[in-house]
Amino acid sequence: MVLNIFRNDARKNMSFFLIWCAVFIGFIFMYLPMTNLILDEMDELVIFIEKMPKFLLNVFNIEPEVFSKPEGIFGSEGMSFIYILSAVFAANLAGAVFSKEFEEKTIEYLLVKPVRRSTVFFEKTLLMLTLITILSFLFTFFELWGFQLFINRAYSEKILLSFGVYLFCVLVFFGGLSSFISCMTKKSTLNISISIGIIVFMYFGELLGRNYKGIFWLSRISIFYYIPLIDTIVNETMYLANAIMISLIGLLFFVAGFAVFNKSDIGT
Amino acid sequence: MSAFFLSRSDVMLQVERLKKFYGKHMGIERVDFNISKGEVYGLIGPNGSGKTTTIRIILGLLSADEGKVYMEGKELPQHLIEMKHRMGYLPGEINFYPDMRVSRFLKYNRQFYKTYSVAYEDYLCRFLDLDQKKKFKELSLGNRKKVGIIQALVHQPDLLILDEPTNGLDPLLQKNFYELIHKERERGCAILFSSHNLMEVERLSNRVGIIKNGVLIKEMSINQFSEYQKKIITVFKMKPNQLWEAYKPIQSMNSTVVFQIKKTQIKAFLSLLNQQEYEDVQIRNPTLEETFMDLYTKGGDHDGSQHL
Numbered sequence: 001m002v003l004n005i006f007r008n009d010a011r012k013n014m015s016f017f018l019i020w021c022a023v024f025i026g027f028i029f030m031y032l033p034m035t036n037l038i039l040d041e042m043d044e045l046v047i048f049i050e051k052m053p054k055f056l057l058n059v060f061n062i063e064p065e066v067f068s069k070p071e072g073i074f075g076s077e078g079m080s081f082i083y084i085l086s087a088v089f090a091a092n093l094a095g096a097v098f099s100k101e102f103e104e105k106t107i108e109y110l111l112v113k114p115v116r117r118s119t120v121f122f123e124k125t126l127l128m129l130t131l132i133t134i135l136s137f138l139f140t141f142f143e144l145w146g147f148q149l150f151i152n153r154a155y156s157e158k159i160l161l162s163f164g165v166y167l168f169c170v171l172v173f174f175g176g177l178s179s180f181i182s183c184m185t186k187k188s189t190l191n192i193s194i195s196i197g198i199i200v201f202m203y204f205g206e207l208l209g210r211n212y213k214g215i216f217w218l219s220r221i222s223i224f225y226y227i228p229l230i231d232t233i234v235n236e237t238m239y240l241a242n243a244i245m246i247s248l249i250g251l252l253f254f255v256a257g258f259a260v261f262n263k264s265d266i267g268t
Numbered sequence: 269m270s271a272f273f274l275s276r277s278d279v280m281l282q283v284e285r286l287k288k289f290y291g292k293h294m295g296i297e298r299v300d301f302n303i304s305k306g307e308v309y310g311l312i313g314p315n316g317s318g319k320t321t322t323i324r325i326i327l328g329l330l331s332a333d334e335g336k337v338y339m340e341g342k343e344l345p346q347h348l349i350e351m352k353h354r355m356g357y358l359p360g361e362i363n364f365y366p367d368m369r370v371s372r373f374l375k376y377n378r379q380f381y382k383t384y385s386v387a388y389e390d391y392l393c394r395f396l397d398l399d400q401k402k403k404f405k406e407l408s409l410g411n412r413k414k415v416g417i418i419q420a421l422v423h424q425p426d427l428l429i430l431d432e433p434t435n436g437l438d439p440l441l442q443k444n445f446y447e448l449i450h451k452e453r454e455r456g457c458a459i460l461f462s463s464h465n466l467m468e469v470e471r472l473s474n475r476v477g478i479i480k481n482g483v484l485i486k487e488m489s490i491n492q493f494s495e496y497q498k499k500i501i502t503v504f505k506m507k508p509n510q511l512w513e514a515y516k517p518i519q520s521m522n523s524t525v526v527f528q529i530k531k532t533q534i535k536a537f538l539s540l541l542n543q544q545e546y547e548d549v550q551i552r553n554p555t556l557e558e559t560f561m562d563l564y565t566k567g568g569d570h571d572g573s574q575h576l
Contacts, residue, residue: 004379105363112327113380114352266329
């Protein structure tokens, strides 16, 4: 039957996915009500920010111009959390879809059935991409709705849409990377640890690289360099081409994962 | 090799010179055998001898370094998907989805096959008395095995591969399982099974292959295997004598001495025995275990042939 593995995995991972949706939506609804309060006391805050060391401001994505906009407050600090959460989600999802199958040895059952390895991998990847798309869509929808509900000042919907697109490309990138690591290591704990290590390295590497010329390369190898939140907010520009490119790199990781999966000996 | 005498169309599974290394560690070095339709072939050997590796290569779970596998003349893995519709596999260790209910699992399993009889599935569940409401993780080892048996047989395969099939089965379930295997064999299904339970091998097989350190050292019919050219002769109340020097006993305790004698040497042995003092003598066929150990320890090459 069509998409048998997809449907089975979707059923298996539904509660996991719903919990993560609740985490993302809950984060939006807990973070946004603070925005009005921060903006009401913006004058004092700007004075305080201007007195802070520049390096510290850069490290924490704090700019007076950014902080004077509601989408800036959400985008600079809130999105940092969202990025880290998204990598954790993607690593866990890849673990649940790929590594767990190896750990519980159910992969043996699956591959003994009359189904190609490419079909198994394709259906699992399709499930991951579907869940990633739904999560990105829900995030964007609730972000826009949350702004409508809680924010009583002018804001740019384009910037909010950019956050949704960035979330999608980060999820695809880390989803692909984690799938590749899952197929290599066949262990979910190892996969999650490595994936989280990479996002921490990329996120803080980008911040450090931006502030120290000597290690600028750290910025260049991070995906976050190419989807800069501050520039998006200040210039009201969506870095769509970069987001597409990052998503494509994520898809390449899926392809690399398939190459490993296709050649793997099962039950050695 | 007995398959030599069969026409090519009778051969269901053909395994040629399989070789597999796990890095530097040898999995199997040379395994060749054929199984014809309606034949039950027992692959025997202790743990780590290469039985499971051979099975996994046939199923496409492992890739062979050398050698070929054909099913009905079609080379695997090129035709593996087509042929998997006609294969059933019962793993030694049953690992299905722990949180899935048995009923849901069977529904999932049925979606993989082109031809599938739900009526036969119901029959098997009733025959094996399987509780379908429980989750897989809640099942006992025996019940897990029942699920394994059903998913292996339910699509009525032409080639059935069983890895240590009766491990964890109680005697009643074993009886039912043997009955099912018998029916499959009558239907014309070729069956390959691995075991170190020689009673089971004797009960199920037409032919056996003995695997040692990754090499299939001997193949024989089950009758040849059971009556393997030797007799066990137990002599009671006999003191050490000339006979001991000519025929080394395999066991000696309280003047009861056990010899393992080739059929061709029995006459000479008995005539020498009659010149000695003893109270009683008992001659019997060796058990399968004794035959296997004899073959295994001597590598099966003491009669000069690799395959009977």
